Amino acid sequence: MQFVTRAQWGARPSRYPLTYIGSTRGVKIHYEGTAVPVSLARPENHGQCAARVRAIQASHLANTKENYSDIAYNAIVCPHGHVFEGRGAHKKTGANGNSSLNSAHYAVCAMLGDSGLTTPTDAQLAGLRDAVEWLRKSGGAGDEIKGHRDGFATACPGPALYAWVRKGAPRPGGTTQPKPKPSAYEPFPGADWFKRNPRSPIVTAMGRRLVAVGCSAYREGPGPQWTEADRQSYARWQRDLGYRGDDADGWPGRASWDALKVPKV
Structure with missing residues (x-):
């Protein structure tokens, strides 16, 4: 992977x-989703890519409506296949549409537009896979x-890139996603499940982990039996993860549940 750290591309500090x-x-x-010049993909123009990432960060920090704390993406991939560190691993994205969508998936952005450069290069597709695998290894x-567009x-990400996603996001040469490995942990039963005051061994296993x-x-x-003590304990866990306000209300969400690693019952 050709990885470019925040320091290397000249990132500004997060606002908070x-x-x-x-x-x-x-x-x-x-x-x-805006115009990207076709010329950016030329090998001799790779030197422009760091400046483009800085411009994306500056536009996000200036967006008072969204009130971004930093560049919204966890990583950005240029047409030459370099992976630029955005928010990075283990950081909640701001790009997927709302808080629950941002908790459910990381966000990786390709330097492609809705006009101009609209088709990913092979190097860029390889870089996108590099970014995904980095977030799997380093970010869970x-x-x-x-x-x-899936869920929002x-x-x-535009027709060309979405067609690649629908094919399984293969590396150039045909490598597709590996089959998921069986998990040793209890899958998230859903937010509504807890609000129905369940009685289940899953609640006991969760409590023991807390x-x-x-x-x-x-x-x-x-x-x-799910009780107020379970909710208060879970709220402590959410605060330990860095959640604040309504995000630390004690009702389990998928990201915090997966981080807790409740053993299968």
Whole structure:
């Protein structure tokens, strides 16, 4: 992987601390969605790519409507296949459309536009796979590779790149996604499941994990019946992950659940 760190491309500091995220279901692929010059893909123009990443960050920091804390993407991939570190691994993205979508997947953006340079180069496709595999190894990303439009009303990542995603995001040469490995951990049962006051061995296993990581608010137990003590304990776990306000309300979400690693029952 041809990796370019934040320091190497000249990133500005985040406006405020980024939210830690333990793991995600996978990665969503984006494009810039504005005009990108075709000339950027020429080998002799790679020197322009760092400046383009700086410009993307500057535009995000200037966006008062979205109130971004930093560049929205976890990584950006140029037409020459270099992976520029954005927010980085274990940082919640700001690019997928809303808070729950941002918790569910990382975001990787290709330097492609809705006009001009619209078709990814082979080097760029290889770089996108490099970015995905880096986030799997270093950021706990799951096996999913999806487009921004999957779950959010947008044309992103454009027709050419989305067609590649739909094919399984193969590397040039035909390598596709590996088959998911069986997990040793309890899959997330869904946010609504907890709000139905479930009684289940899963609740006991969750409570034991919360005790093990030092987030217990239990006076007795934990046990199989979901209680207020479970919610308060889970809120402590969310705060340990860096969540604040409504994001630390004690109701489990997929990203925080995956980070807790509740053993299968």
